[in-house]
Amino acid sequence: MARAPSLSIESLTALGAEKLARLVLDGADRDAAFKRIVAAALAGAKGPKAVAALVDKRLAGLERARGFVEWDKVKAFAADLDATVTTIIGELGAADPVLATVSLLRFLATADGVFERADDSQGRVQAVYEMAVEGLGQLAARMPPADRAALPDRIATALGQDHNDYLPRLIGQVGPHLDEATLIAWDTRLAKVAKTAPKPKGREAEWEVTRRTQQQLAARQMIAFVRRDLDAFAALEADKHRNLQDGFGLAKLFLDAGRPKDALIWIRKGRGTAIKYQSRADLADGEVPRAFDAVPCAALEADILDALNEKSAAQALRWSTFAATLNADILRAFIGGLGEFEEFDALDRAFAHAGSAKAIHQALAFFIAWPQLERAAALVIKHHKAWNGASYEFLAPAAEALEGSHPVAAAILYRTLLVAILTQGRSNAYGIGARYLAKLDDLGAEFEAAALPDVASHVTFRAEIVKKHARKAGFWAHVKKGM
Secondary structure (H helix, E strand, O other): OOOOOOOOHHHHHOOOHHHHHHHHHHHHHHOHHHHHHHHHHHHHOOOHHHHHHHHHHHHHHHHHOOOOEOHHHHHHHHHHHHHHHHHHHHHHHHHOHHHHHHHHHHHHOOHHHHHHHEOOOOOHHHHHHHHHHHHHHHHHHHOOHHHHHOHHHHHHHHHOOOOOOOHHHHHHHHHHHOOHHHHHHHHHHHHHHHHOOOOOOHHHHHHHHHHHHHHHHHHHHHHHHHOOOHHHHHHHHHOOOHHHOOHHHHHHHHHHOOOHHHHHHHHHHOOOOOOEEOOHHHHHHOOOOEEOOHHHHHHHHHHHHHHOOOHHHHHHHHHHHHHHHOOHHHHHHHHHOOOOOOHHHHHHHHHHHHHOOOOHHHHHHHHHHOOOHHHHHHHHHHOOOOOOOOOHHHHHHHHHHHHOOOHHHHHHHHHHHHHHHHHOOOHHHHHHHHHHHHHHHHHHHHHHHHOOOOOOOHHHHHHHHHHHOOOOHHHHHHHHHHO
16 A cells, blocks of 8 residues: 655645645635734734734734634634634744734733533543633743843733732743743732732632732742742742642752752641541542642652661551552652662562451452552452442453453452342443453453362352343343344
């Protein structure tokens, strides 16, 4: 089969101007967004004023628009916005970056109105606005120094209330192109705005003031980050409500900067503030909710202790975290911190701990992740009556992992999953259940050969399924279809 010719500047140029022009016309007739890009390129040939006039016309239309954009029109609408931003950054930006900056900020100012009238559940429109934010950094890099110094004023004027929190990200884009004096002046102005903010009136107004306060802090932190002033960054973090502080992120910054003492303060300061959660394994094992970031925080704290030359404390923290969570990653970090020849005894200790843990679903997840499939299989068989079939997110992958080398354990898990589907009458999962039954049939001979005590044979199990769930016609239809 002949390969399709590759597209390149050279291959397209070889087509000749007239043929290329016809292709462009044909493409423009079929794609409105492409047509806008072509129109911008033609305007660019006349100079920046022509491009600016074209962009101004498009932005004016966007500012005036009030009609709702239906969900099936959002893709084309986003492509149209993309063409406008591409024109501003590309055609206009190449000719006049200052004028392009004015246009790009004007585009960003339309965000509130656009999101109010467009169903952007798939994030297509938001992606264009994010592209515009990034584009401002490209334009700032092309500007003369005097025009860069005016960027804070231009941004403040254009964004206004900034309900989309673009300010911190814009600072992250343009900040590296600004001099120290401009950054300090910007920070001073933001601090003044925060102090002179009006007092809230009513619950909604209070929420808005809180949002703006957090935005101002985030913006000032971005300035501190650009200036590489970690102390200023940390001082602003301390001004936030304790539940909003990112102790983990700040500790990582301090550790990367070679300041482990400060890192230790912040990683410990963040304890107890994270949202609590339960994984499927936690629920199956009846474990209490834990902080969602418990393991990464412990891992980082251990790294910080290592940097402080407190090796024993670091290893003790890694082990205690593993013992509580059976997390494979923290155990790998623990093993990595051991001396020569200590690894084997430590692994035996870890595997024994996991194998005897009351949290059998967590233990199974650990053995599969390590991987220690032989131990995983032994655990499955030992607790063959205790598995929770509702925990399909990790029991199904565990069964698949065991299927090749440990078919009996895999069959026990497939039985558990199938029984849960049928007992709970989960008709939307009957197709999956039929596949589980097919796998059990395939593994039947090996299961029979194992002759496990106190475990029904495959023939008996299948007969019980037929007897108890004979009326689930939808399930048996899937079984028949798969035969």
